[in-house]
Amino acid sequence: MKKTLFLTSLVAICASCSPVVLDDEALLAYADLVDQELIKHHIAVLADDSLRGRLPGTPEYDIAMNYVVEQYKSMGIAPLGDKEGSTYFQKMMLRTAIIDEPASYLLLNNSDTVTVGTEYFFSGNASVPEVEFEGELVMAGYGIEAPQFGYNDFENLEVAGKVVVVFTGGPDALPATERAHFSNTNTKIETLSQKGAAGIMFTNTPSGRGNFSSTYERVSTSGIVNVKLSDGVYSGRAVFGNLQFGGFFDWEYLRSITDNEVDSILLDYESGKLSQPAKELVFRGKAVSRYTEIESANVVGVLEGSELKDEYVIHTAHLDHVGIGKPVNGDSIYNGAHDNASGVSAMLEIARLYSELPSKPKRSSIFAILTAEEMGLLGSKYLAENPVVPANSIIANVNADMPMMVGPLVSVEPLGAEQSSIMSIVRRTTSLLNLTIDEDHLPEEVRFVRSDNYNFVLAGIPALRMKFGIKSKDSETGLDSAIKFLMNDLYHRPSDELGESFNFDGAKTYVELQFMNSYLINTTTARPTWNENSFFKRFER
Known part of the structure; x- marks a missing residue:
């Protein structure tokens, strides 16, 4: 009740004044408005069997894109699929190259x-x-x-x-x-x-x-x-x-x-x-490739900021999954609930919070639902190479890809944050939410380069990809078995469906955290910067 009264007062105050930046107490209270049921609903829609695994180039993928567009419209998010803002869709051509094995060969000596x-x-x-x-x-x-x-x-x-x-x-x-x-x-x-x-x-x-x-x-x-x-x-x-x-x-x-x-x-x-x-050992050979092409698109929208509206924080999550595949226990639909309906849902909820802020933040917020991540980070590659706003106006990327919503959120692994000043913001937000920060517990999985944040890093833009850590309230490794089950038994399998593997208390905390990270990046006067000793500083443009 106190939180509701506080937020009502905040809205009344901010409605009659110039843009106001929420302090930590107000930001924490506002982030608590994250709606678990909306998170679950988005996942249920996008991971439903009827969308047949959201493979780019299929009618079902188009249905998923249109669902995102309808969400954008309901939030007042303006189209930004091109520089004119005439469409939500940033279209691109994808070419598949498959080796013609009968026409190719390899000889030794x-x-x-x-x-x-x-x-x-x-x-x-x-x-x-x-x-x-x-x-x-x-x-x-x-x-x-x-x-x-x-x-x-x-x-x-x-x-x-x-x-x-x-x-x-x-x-x-x-x-x-x-x-x-x-x-x-x-x-x-x-x-x-x-x-x-x-x-x-x-x-x-x-x-x-x-x-x-x-x-x-x-x-x-x-x-x-x-x-x-x-x-x-x-x-x-x-x-x-x-x-x-x-x-x-x-x-x-x-x-x-x-x-x-x-x-x-x-x-x-x-x-x-x-x-x-x-x-x-000398090899001689011939490699012949055959091509097929499809058109797909990113779904891109923007909420305008205030005094720094020509600078942007870009939020990303990939919409695609792998479609119909090899049947497992009679099921051939690879639903992609964790990967990555969960990340899309998280980003849509972050967008909703931005759209309902009582006062515009300093900078504008781009929301980009990306295609063809599973095919090689192609949607983000296209967007990073063909930005819909001036490249130097994008100050940071906040990416959501398979957060691993498998339990209550106690610890986090902020992949890449240690390379830039974004880490100081993560320390601040995790402290507010009583979360601990851990190092990547799966370094052999090279997760930092396996999602769309990487293409923005290569474009010189500091990026944050947040993952669940393995701690629980009672154990330093309490979520380890759940994460292993996700990676070994659900990831890229038909069993990646909305079900008991999800914990929506943890999902809510994750979205709260990522919204707060984004909001502080947005409203801090100084743009994020690479650490002087960061290897990735070399990609600055």
Whole structure:
């Protein structure tokens, strides 16, 4: 009752005065207006079987986009899909490149045919439909050049014109956030492209994350999807640049052609020495890609601010999931309730709170529901490269992707916040909500680079991606089993549905926190800045 009277008084006061910034007490009380039932309702709509997994390019994805538009309209959020503000939809063309396996081949030492699907595979090339190549195999560890961290896989290694084999992932020697950046596929491809390599072939080590067969099944079926930017260049996942090709080798195949030397090469590498196979291995091949194209869109709107209305905080969450897939227990609809109907719902509730503020905040707020995240962060790539407002007017990105709403929120893991002044705001808001801040407990998952915030970081914009931590009220690891269940049994499976895995008390606290983070970023006079020692400061524009 006291909170209601306080907020009623606040509205009455602010209605008759110039814009007022809520102090901590008022902000905490206002954030408590987050509505659990609305969060649950949005998830129920977007993760319903009728939307068939929200795959871009399908009628069901269009239904999901139109649902977001209706929510925007109900909140008074103006369209900003283009610079004229004439539409909510920022349209783009997505090109899928799938290898034509019968037309492609790979030979070892000009005689031995390498078997596609069991020993190797190529990744589709969205820019060049057909390439032929020849080069000697060299191994380059993780394929990482990070001398600022005392790590360089290319010291005393010549890779120009070579077929370069690199391990997936990254070394524990690098800090978690930076490791995520250097582990990224495109970071490794760009490094080798600059060094003049002929091509890159990834491989999963026996103890590494992922495996050859599942990766081949996904790539050979779904292909590599890129987005066409405004200059006609295709960009996204596995963009080969100056490389002629890319793909994967199976570890067992590398064992067979090196007489098991690859195992000792891995052991040497782990002890700090980069060695090579004793015998020369030369590969010659041809990679032919076939294309299909679809149109999709981001859904973008804006709420205008006050005295700094020409500066923007951009909120993002991806709408897409993976559609219809391989049946599991008779269910083939991959609903994507956690991934990422939950993030969209959180962002819509943040937008509602902004729309009902008793006084406009200083800056304007962009709300961007993004497409094709599951295809390689393509919607955010397009928006970051083709911003609907001047690029230097975007001061920060607040991203919501699969928060992990599996229990009461006690601790949080603010991915990337430690790289910028945003961390000071997170410390303030978590203190107000009596939450603790933990480091990323899953650094091997490189989560910092696996969502849309990463493209804004690459555009020089400080970003925040907030995840549930593993603490509970009674235990330092109380949510660990629930998060593991989500990742192992629900993530990218038909079982990711609205059900008992959700905790809406925790969801409410999460939205409160993210709204407060956003509001303080918005209303603090100084724009967020990268820390002077941050690796990511180099991307400033």
